[in-house]
Amino acid sequence: MATRAAHKRLAREYASISASPPPFITAHPSESNILEWHYILTGPPGTPYAGGQYWGTLIFPPDYPFAPPAIRMHTPSGRFQPSTRLCLSISDFHPKSFNPAWEVSTILLGLQSFMTSEEMTTGSLSATEAERKVFAQRSRWWNSTGGGSSQRTIPGVATTGSNGRGFGAIRSGDGGKKFKEEWPELDEENWKWMEENRIDPATGRAVAPAKTECNPEASALRRRPTGSGAGIGEVVEGAQVARDAGQGFLGRNKLYIAIGVLFAYVILARILGEAEQ
Incomplete structure (x- = not known):
């Protein structure tokens, strides 16, 4: 349970961060426990995390601000191990280095800065830029499912199946219940986004719409002659047209080509005979 001083301090900080949130950051305390804060970091433009929705928690000690919070990020990012306590100078790994003047916004700005760097620490991960971009694209799906x-x-x-294996196959196992409790509006936005983009809730992959029509070539092959005049002659004529379409220039004009070759041979033979006389 929070001390009276901690409760008063965190209530004031909630009012402050709500009135003037830092760029790409939003946060609030849990309704049932003011020491449990939930934050969303939106990936800044120009980074591999751009557009990503990163959800995490700050668990404050009862004597805050004289001790720092435990910091976790639950959404897979390729930068931090999901739901693992992070060893940062602003976290509970280093209580002696924590400054009581630092506020929730200070802590989250520090986390954001560390996330967009490549410095390694306990709880951090090494991943390629391409992998982190994939995690960013899947973050909204992951949070809400x-x-x-x-x-x-x-x-x-x-x-179409399960996401139990393969790249990004990290499960929280609660069906997105906790995220929905803390971020109901964001959760509905995420589901609307998944519906608009036809995202499979089980795998996070886009599902192509079913094709209801064949391609034009196949449709043409399915057409049948209409009317009472369609008889054997039209079928033969159609077959002839199809054969002609499938033959090349030589096949269609071989008789004329043979005559031309023979004529050229006769002319050449005559010219050579006159030259020998």
Whole structure:
């Protein structure tokens, strides 16, 4: 339970960060426990995390601000191990280096700065830029489905399988329940986004719409002659047209070519005979 001083300090900081949130950052305390804060870092433009939705928690000690919080990021990012305590100078790994003047916004700005660097520490990961971009693209799906463990479906999008294996196959296992409790509006936005983009809730992959028409060539082959005049002559004529279309220039004009070659041979033989006389 938070001390009276901690409660008063965190309530004031919530009012401050709500009125003037730092760029790409939003945060609030849990309704049931003011020491449990939830944040969303939006990946800044120009980084591999651009557009990503990174959800995490700050767990403050009862004597805050005289001790720092435990910092975790739950959304897979390719930068931090999901739901693992991070060893930072602003986290509970280094209580002696924490400055009581630092606020929640200071802590989250520090986390954002560390995330966009390449410095390694306990709880951090090494990944390629391409991998981190994929995590960013899948972050909204992951948050609202619990990594594919949600039972909710999207009309017109058939579930194609499980995300239990392969790249980004990290499950929270709660079906996105905790995220929805803390971020109901964002959760609905995420589901709307998945529906508009036909994202399979089980795998996070886009599902192509079913094709209802064949290509023009196949459609033409399916057409049948109409009317009472369609008889054997038209079928033969159609077959002849098809054969002509399939033959090349030589095949269609071989008789004329043979005559031309023979004529050229006769002329050449005459010219050579006159030259020998």
